[in-house]
Amino acid sequence: MKRSSPAAAPAAPTIPSIPRTHVLPRLAALRTAPIADLKQQWRTLYGKEPPAFSRSYIESRLAYRIQELAYGGLRPETRKRLEALGERLDGGNAVLRRIRADNRPLPGTQLIREYDGVQHVVTVRADDFEYEGRPYQSLSAIARHITGTRWNGWVFFGLRSGAHA
Numbered sequence: 720m721k722r723s724s725p726a727a728a729p730a731a732p733t734i735p736s737i738p739r740t741h742v743l744p745r746l747a748a749l750r751t752a753p754i755a756d757l758k759q760q761w762r763t764l765y766g767k768e769p770p771a772f773s774r775s776y777i778e779s780r781l782a783y784r785i786q787e788l789a790y791g792g793l794r795p796e797t798r799k800r801l802e803a804l805g806e807r808l809d810g811g812n813a814v815l816r817r818i819r820a821d822n823r824p825l826p827g828t829q830l831i832r833e834y835d836g837v838q839h840v841v842t843v844r845a846d847d848f849e850y851e852g853r854p855y856q857s858l859s860a861i862a863r864h865i866t867g868t869r870w871n872g873w874v875f876f877g878l879r880s881g882a883h884a
Contacts, residue, residue, distance in 0.1 A: 733766075734763075734764065734765075734766055734788065735763065735764070735788070736788060736789075737785055737788040737789040738789065739789050739790065741789070742785055742786060742789045742790075745785050746782050746785060746786075749778045749781055749782060750778070754774055754777075757769075757774070757777050757778065757781060758777070760781055761777060761780075761781060764781065764784045764785070764788065765784065822878075823843070824843045824878070825843065826843055826844055826845045827842070827843065828842070828843040829841065829842050829843075830842075830843065830858075830876045830877075830878070832865075832875065832876050832877070834865055834866065839861075839865055841855075841858070841861055841876065848861060850864070857872055858872020858873060858875065858876055858878075859871060859872035859873075859875075860872070861875075862875035862876070
């Protein structure tokens, strides 16, 4: 009599290595690839289903992952140093580490809004916002400059819905 074996656990996905010579062409191709292709790359490179986030998020994470697989991730010393810095800032409370003190986008984030057929790009900086090479203290001031009328800047740039304004 033959014994039936228990159901085998699904095999862990095999994540491909990426030759360094393929990094730049793959990064460039992300910009023009259809979203279906980006999601398939996510499945291949992460071994799981892609999140239901925006195209720009998926592109940026894929770009990081391609470079990580080609060049390697953070060194263990770097990870330990970052962890130590986090503990100094939040007293070792990992929950606090995941919560931002405010909902302001991180410095370096670019906010893009098309208005009257013109694309407007704002760069978030540590203490202000940059638009057309000039600093502004608020997104509302930038929205007023662009439109000529009063706007809630967070709503104008899509960071908050009009219902919450």
